[in-house]
Amino acid sequence: MTTSATHNDNVLPPAIIDAVQASLDKTYSAFFSEKPIPNTNGQDHHSGPCIAGIISFLGDVPWSLSWILTRETAPLLAHKFTGFEIAFDSPDMGDMAGELVNVIAGEIVAQLDQRRIKTQMSLPTVARGSPLELVPEKGPSIANLEYSSKEGVFWFRLAAAKNYSARVPGK
């Protein structure tokens, strides 16, 4: 996975990053009975094959979330999530990546609602690549969050338009 911008320039509303973190802890615990560990000094790219589930959020802040899984991590998460084997290159893996990001997005909407940020989520889309390149739109603020778990390493990439951040409670 590579991204054209990998910085967190503190423009992305902290309430959104908090909501993502809280949603990941809650959802991941429910699925996989563990809490993933944030890698504060983690890398921001992966040169091998990756798959990403992507969801857009509309409302007080328009932003998007990508959950990026490596070829090594994705099948292990898929097995724990579904209870059956899914090959990385199969169409079912696309379904799985979309469903994973869809489930965490539902929790994020609830978490943001608690933080007085009104949000609606889109249907998920899925991207694959080797390496996966997510090209940002012009001028967004981006945060890349890396985590480790028993199933392997994965990333979240959050992207928001800079000119909306000032409207957010908690910013």
Add this chain to the structure above:
Amino acid sequence: MQLKALVIDDSGVMRKMVMKSLTESKLAEFEFIEAEDGQVALDKLKANPIDIAFVDWNMPNMTGIDFVKEVRKIERSNDDPAIPLVMVTSEKTMGKIEAALDEAGADAFISKPFTVEELQRKLKKCVDKAQLIRHRKDQANRQQEAAPSQPQSSGGWLGKMFS
């Protein structure tokens, strides 16, 4: 008693997960029919009498809520019993879920991720209701067969729905 369960989700993986979990729940013996969106599900209802349906909320073409509304409208117009309709959703905002369920007329919801134990706890009433409706339909059919001089039904409530 085997129940015909319609599982509606645009994700094939999610449909497999719902079917696997329902089978493991042992709430009933299920025969599954799959549909990838609400419109396809309505089409499949034409050909298959359904006892219970599990409907994803967010789907392309026709949302789960719109599917539930459509089925309830048809049931009301035909004076047919309301089959249990269970929403399967990743939504977590309780007020939003309850309002939508009330408005559409769904019987229950299960939130993703769910466990087999949650299905057993949350869906028992729905499965009991499905079995009761099926039992009454079977009973009515047997009575019709025992009285051949009576006019025959045009195909049950689903036949009427789409005639």
